[in-house]
Amino acid sequence: MELRQLEYFVAVAEERSFTRAAERVHISQSGVSAQIRRLERELGAELFDRSARVATLTVAGKAALEHARAALAAAGAVGQAVGEVTDLIRGTLTVGMVLGCTITPLFDALAAFHEAHPGVELALLEDNSDRLVEGVRSGALDLALIGTANAVPEGLEALTIISERLVAAVPPGHPLAARRRVTLPDLADHPIVCMPQGTGLRAVFDEACAARGLRPVIALQAGAADTIADLAVRGLGVAMLSESMAARYRDRLTALPVEDVRAPALLALVWREGGGPAVRALLRHARRTFSAQPL
Template sequence: MELRQLEYLVAVVDEGGFTKAAAKMHVAQPGVSAQIKQLERELGERLLDRSGRTVRLTEVGRAVLPYARAALGAVAGARAAVDEFTGLLRGRVVMGGVTIPARLDLAEMLADFHERHPAVELSMTEMDPATLLDSLLAGRVDVGLTGLGAPLPPNVAAEVVLDHPLVVAVRPGHKLDGRSSITLAELDDLPLITLPRGTGLRTVLDGAFAEAGIRPQIAFEASEPYFLAELAAHGLGVTILPLPKARLHGDRLHVIELTRPSLRGQLGLIWRTDGSTSPAARALVAHARRHLAQRTRTEAAE
């Protein structure tokens, strides 16, 4: 049994097939298939069910997979220990995120990290909040940026990066136009335009509506705040946005303070705290926290 065979097995499972696994490992697909077949011959059991349109683990494969991950983790840990001893930082780190506000200047942060640690392979991918949290817990992502709303697992820490009041926004001429404030209860029976379930902002809203005993009328859902504002500006409903997002459309939307209760939308940096992170991942977390804290202070001063 070779380490490479275990790497290919885990890659096929994580990527959902041989083609994507081969691309991730930068090898030809037949090579991945051959190595896994060799592993199956050595173990005397099929690990993957190839009979359907998608590749799935067999019962034996499900039993073997945790040991494969543990073996790869042990090797990575040994390499990390040597790297820490010699002072060389290397490895691979992945950052995940939802739609990122431009004012956080994430590109500058990642470029600065790459310049400081050129031996670290750095990548980033956008994903929805639920997938981001699952990927973080599974170790496929090392640090993430996501909306905060629901409680996080005990082994995940969060640091608030952006914190803004939520406001109601309608187009000029709407029946709410001219109001300076509105309560949550007054939104009952109005067509609402919000982010999808699972996002931080939507979780905050759903919790507030549930506590007030209100079943909101959700007319439109979209993952991009800009599109929510566009829908409201065209008179398709009432939207609820963080104040800076609503102000971007000040000439087309009337902004109303949301009271009783006042709600806030938060974007947070999240990372694992269970000791399973590599030195490179810990360095990225520390670097991101410093950078984003500076951006937050700059925004507060403006």
């Protein structure tokens, strides 16, 4: 008894036709018929009533059908299990991350994954969030750390890592420095230094301004938080950052919550639905490192 014979038997039973079954398994009808005859001889019973135009299961055929399906499913599971082990022994995992990424738990997760699966080659790509999302959707990237204004980009799975309010950061002596918080209209009177379009922080800021009919002056743009902070320290504009970003520069900048921006800026890992074994393994490490370490 061979697996292909069981495959052909199941195909005929489900299609109720030797012709359609042959089309389904991509061999000739005579080939399907011959293999079914061989299977019947091995089992010592006819599986189909061939007296009618439709291939109908006999009592023996009905008894065999579920067992045949189970055998095919078991064989498929064996192949999948071996394939997953093989993927984690050798292969490539391509990970994207936002420009200027300083999220050390991600690096810890990559290190733990590499230690557990040294045969898998890791490739890293930095880009803005919009292009990273498209890379994951197209399959060019297996997984990416992105900034976003939406919890789950359409068509992808996501694990939210950080959800924070937007803040304005200004140096001592700035007209806004004495305040405890600001609003978007307050910021409209000052030049802004922020992330470029295509990033999560910029999307949150732009969407909030558009909702209020405001058009702030974007004086300078940079992809790294350090650069934005350095420009703001030098008086070139109000820095738009997340809370955790701004906290790193508390010795040079005053962080002011933007009280009329309620939508959070999100940092999330995204991947295609299901993912592969390497993606799932990296996600397990990521969940452990992000839950164990403060960001």
